[in-house]
Amino acid sequence: MSGTLATSLPPEMVKIAVDAYTEPFWQAAKEDRLVAPKCAACGHFRLPPTPFCPECRSTEVSWTELSGRAEVFSFSVVRGVPGLPDITLVAAVLDLPDAPGARLVGNVVDVDPDEVRIGLPVTVQFAPISDGWKVPQFRPV
């Protein structure tokens, strides 16, 4: 399988739903900015964005712009999905060093899947999906 670079789903196949708590994340992504909700009362980061801080129950959020640096915590190499039998995806769970405790799930792209490992430092980029939104993706630093 070496030599095939990992990619992401075609934009028209990817749809998201947005609510009042997650919209700031997605609006920032549209502007190629990675942000995370930090509890305004106790400083705890959480992702996905949710109505309450699970540490202190505060509903006040300070949206914090992150550097976009991340580290692969774990990942799967997906060989084919329904309708796209030949696609190769690296789907990764990412630690965010400047939002400790919060994780994102996204594709690591433009990389030989055999080169991806736990601990790999990556950086964010943004890719268009349906309805004018963008999703964060990652590439090796």
Added chain:
Amino acid sequence: MSPGDVAIVGVGATPYYRRGGSAPRSIVELTGSAILAACEDAGLSVTDIDGFAYYSMAGAGYGQSMDTAVFMETLGIPEVTFSATITSGGGGSAGAIGLARAAIMAGEANYVVTVMGLQQDRGRLGQVFGLVPPDSLSSFLQPSGLYGPGHLMSVLTRRHMHDYGTRREAFAEIAISQRANALNRPSAIMRTPLTEDDYWNARMIAEPLCLYDFCLETEGAVAVITTSADRARDLRQKPVPVLAAAHGGHKDWGRAFTWYGMPRETFASSGHAAIAEHLYRRAGVTPADIDVALLYDHFTPMVLMQLEDYGFCKKGEGGPFVESGAIRYGGSLPVNTHGGQLSEAYIIGMTHIKEGVEQMRGTAVNQVADAELALVTGGPAHLPVSGLILGRAS
């Protein structure tokens, strides 16, 4: 909970079918047939049934559901005094017997059915998370292409391999040993041996998981009847006492592999550690007392991680434990003696309860000699997950 205050007194099942094979039978007819078979096994009339304790939100696989009033109408059940479900999905299977127990001990029902049936023509297990439109939480997951449960659990598996040196050889052993258990079973879908070559040459679906790490996509129905220890004594079968049942879990596991926010040690686990603690305490037993383990096996690594969470080996040592041959029929802890969901049939956890009952009655196809305690689990999934300890029929 007092160990043995309720008992399982009847089990019934339809034949199992490959995906698409149960047509033209309907989900009502499949589940109704399983309920009638369970009543027959127990020596009850279906008109005695007065409670339903479901799990998986009373869903019947993917895109269909079960309904108590429909069962009453079609089977002629005169009155129901309890009808409830455990939330979320297959994680609640073993725990549904605890829900039945809750109804019985509260005096709200006497003969309680737990039933599951599924057909996969409208939606299949492998695509279950791609079938539903995105919501605000799943939008943080689905764009990555992690469509199916196997995709999702492969990410946990890789972390376990990284943290503890677990090898694919262990997953192969789980798949091959369970296939061996299915070979002599008329009910099993897969009755040809799985070889090392088959395993290692199989298509990778979500690395590190290959085809044989995935369970079957099958169809059919299984029903179980629970009643009080007192009532159980008057029925056809020797009652199988429920020594403990538990469902739930810890926030650190939570939405599990649809969330991925678990702390490092919990991430590479089955999420069952809290359930194990409750079960052993309530039953007054230890892992060393368990004679046969029927562990929910949607994916091979989740069997390995349950072996750790249930204390059959230390955390991180599931790989060497499995590779030692301990889980084979004839090993120190026979696991999934019925072939499990990997090789017999996938009915969302119900075949494990059925096998637990048969082992405790002493009538299992692959009977573990003198088995006195069986562990049955539901889950590893979005909470609640669940477990059950059954005692020898007497």
